[in-house]
Amino acid sequence: GAVVSQHPSWVICKSGTSVKIECRSLDFQATTMFWYRQFPKQSLMLMATSNEGSKATYEQGVEKDKFLINHASLTLSTLTVTSAHPEDSSFYICSARRAEETQYFGPGTRLLVL
């Protein structure tokens, strides 16, 4: 199979704090990982693309200093939401891609910033 996990599955934090979300490909090495954000009753919006060992590529309108992505290995990528504010509350979903295959999605992380 192609299993992708995320941790934590949900997190509540105070405004101004930073939150780290992990994305792991459990049974395969992912050449590329992607981070999406999904607001209630909306579609998935791509935030950034990350390849292992290189800087992430951010989509237009996504602040790279706000959403720090680290892709330290072929099985782990992390997204850190820095100085989180209530408007950052959302459902964050990662996906991982094996070479020349489609993306496999994680179960998502729900972030609530108070």
Next chain:
Amino acid sequence: GQQLNQSPQSMFIQEGEDVSMNCTSSSIFNTWLWYKQEPGEGPVLLIALYKAGELTSNGRLTAQFGITRKDSFLNISASIPSDVGIYFCAGPLNTGFQKLVFGTGTRLLVSP
């Protein structure tokens, strides 16, 4: 940018009914993907279509890649309560699935 519009936005049907939904684009796609997302979960791939005119089934699900390459259709036959969820179409923005653009989604509710 490229947008994928899905219709209907939502459907509320009785168990046993057949369901049809579609996805249209203003530009051509070479691959169409259909995903299902259940509440609080990430999307799960249902069907992938790679060729114009292709018709592919996965159990009670059937999807078609439109001839114009600007649309795709998903049908669910004999719906059951566990079909509830949001169905998204998606297409890669470039070769190799480096980036996906998702449709607006069709929310399906099935009454037992």
